[in-house]
Amino acid sequence: MASWRQSAASCQLWPSYTSGLIAGMVNVVATFPINKVIxxxxxxxxxxxxxxxxxxxxxxxxxxxxxxxxxxxKSVQVGLMYGLFETFYKGLPADIVADRTGRTLLAATLTGxxxxxxxxxxxxxxxxxxxxxxxxxxxxxLDLRHHLKSMxxxxxxxxxxxxxxxxxxxxxxxxxxxxxxxxxxxQNRRGQFAVDFLCGACLGxxxxxxxxxxxxxxxxxxxxxxxxxxxxxxxVKKVLRQRDYKIRKLYYGVELNLLRAILxxxxxxxxxxxxxxxxxxxxxxxxxxx
Numbered sequence: 001m002a003s004w005r006q007s008a009a010s011c012q013l014w015p016s017y018t019s020g021l022i023a024g025m026v027n028v029v030a031t032f033p034i035n036k037v038i039x040x041x042x043x044x045x046x047x048x049x050x051x052x053x054x055x056x057x058x059x060x061x062x063x064x065x066x067x068x069x070x071x072x073x074k075s076v077q078v079g080l081m082y083g084l085f086e087t088f089y090k091g092l093p094a095d096i097v098a099d100r101t102g103r104t105l106l107a108a109t110l111t112g113x114x115x116x117x118x119x120x121x122x123x124x125x126x127x128x129x130x131x132x133x134x135x136x137x138x139x140x141x142l143d144l145r146h147h148l149k150s151m152x153x154x155x156x157x158x159x160x161x162x163x164x165x166x167x168x169x170x171x172x173x174x175x176x177x178x179x180x181x182x183x184x185x186x187q188n189r190r191g192q193f194a195v196d197f198l199c200g201a202c203l204g205x206x207x208x209x210x211x212x213x214x215x216x217x218x219x220x221x222x223x224x225x226x227x228x229x230x231x232x233x234x235x236v237k238k239v240l241r242q243r244d245y246k247i248r249k250l251y252y253g254v255e256l257n258l259l260r261a262i263l264x265x266x267x268x269x270x271x272x273x274x275x276x277x278x279x280x281x282x283x284x285x286x287x288x289x290x
Contacts (some may be wrong), residue, residue, distance in 0.1 A: 013090070017083030021273035023268045024078030028071045030267055033063055034260040037071070039130050041253030042219040045243060048256060054132070066129030068141050073122030077115055078268055084111040085173055101174065108173045112165030120161050121154040127222035134225075147225055159232045160218035168207040175203055176269075189277070197270040204265020205258050212257060213250045 033055075040051040045273065086108035097103040125144045128134050138147060147153050186192040208215075217232065220239050230238070243249035266274045 013083060015085050015276055015279040016086040017079045019079075019272045019279065020082035021075050022275050023082075023271035024075035025071060026195035026271050027078070027264050027267045028067065028074045031260050031264045032067050032070065034256060034263075036063065036130060037191060038133075038253045038257045038260060039127070039219065041256070042216050043127075043131060043223050045249055045252050047252070051253070062135075066126055066141070067121050069126045069129065073119055073126060076122070077119045078272075080115050080118060081169065082272055084114050085169070091139075104174050105170050108169035109166045112167075112169040113162065114167075115165050116158060116161045119165075120158050123149065123161065123218075124154055124156055124222050127157075127219060128225070131223045133223075152229055153225070156229060157218045157221040157223075160214050160221065160235075163232075164211050164214050164218070167213055171207055171210075172203050179203065189274075192268050192277075193274060196273040197266040200269025201262040201266035204268070205262040207265075208261035209254060209258055212254050215257075216250055 018230065037048070037051045037055055040046055041048065044051075046054070087108050088110045089103060092107060093104055097106050125141060125148070128138055128144065128147070138144060140282060175200060180195060181200060182197065183195050186195050215237050217239050220242075221230065221232075221235050239250070
């Protein structure tokens with residue numbers, strides 16, 4: 001414990017949390033409408049055209065319905081993702097994991113678990129607010145407490161989220177630096193922003209496509225309000241039956257999801273690195289500690 005505290009205290013970790021928080025907020029505002037269309041495709045097995053038509057028919061006021069939760073959820077999640085990874089990576093004693101790759105994977109896994117514990121209730125509420133069947137029943141974010149009355153209800157879909165978070169974090173943090181180092185060296189901040197955007201876009205797009213069926217099952221679990229809490233395996237069987245046991249139908253919405261992930265993670269990673277650069281300059285100048 002002493003070595004953990006010494007390792008964590010020896011480095012300034014707040015810029016990672018703050019930069020991630022800002023990056024998450026910027027991302028949500030830019031990509032929320034796209035995410036709503038993807039969600040409709042996931043829960044209803046709609047084609048892209050049908051999902052867009054339904055969202056368009058509901059009007060502009062309904063387009064951003066439920067954004068408060070993802071704004072809080074995504075900003076907190078991204079802040080925790082970057083911040084906790086730095087905390088775990090720098091805080092893990094060398095006698096536990098000396099190898100850099102092993103330390104990265106362990107820190108990424110611990111980060112994924114921590115994220116899931118915090119973020120699952122946000123995702124649960126967001127799923128219900130975006131489900132058309134509950135538009136007349138659930139008035140707003142605050143009204144959710146009248147419908148989800150137990151921890152089991154709030155944490156429905158936790159297993160799927162744990163699988164998603166841990167696997168994608170391991171891929172993202174283990175490949176981020178090698179991918180950035182493989183790209184041409186930028187000559188200015190604009191070039192660096194472009195490199196960071198491309199790194200985030202490539203990794204985010206790959207991650208979201210690989211894990212997409214898990215998100216489909218998670219959305220299926222979280223779109224319901226009932227006392228029956230199916231296991232992940234049972235939910236997978238029900239989703240497959242609903243889609244006539246055709247794997248192709250599990251990927252409805254994957255094209256738009258890929259576009260959203262490329263844009264989203266490009267924005268997140270580039271914004272994060274830009275904020276870290278700004279905080280680094282200001283810290284050296286003494287602006288935050290004078």
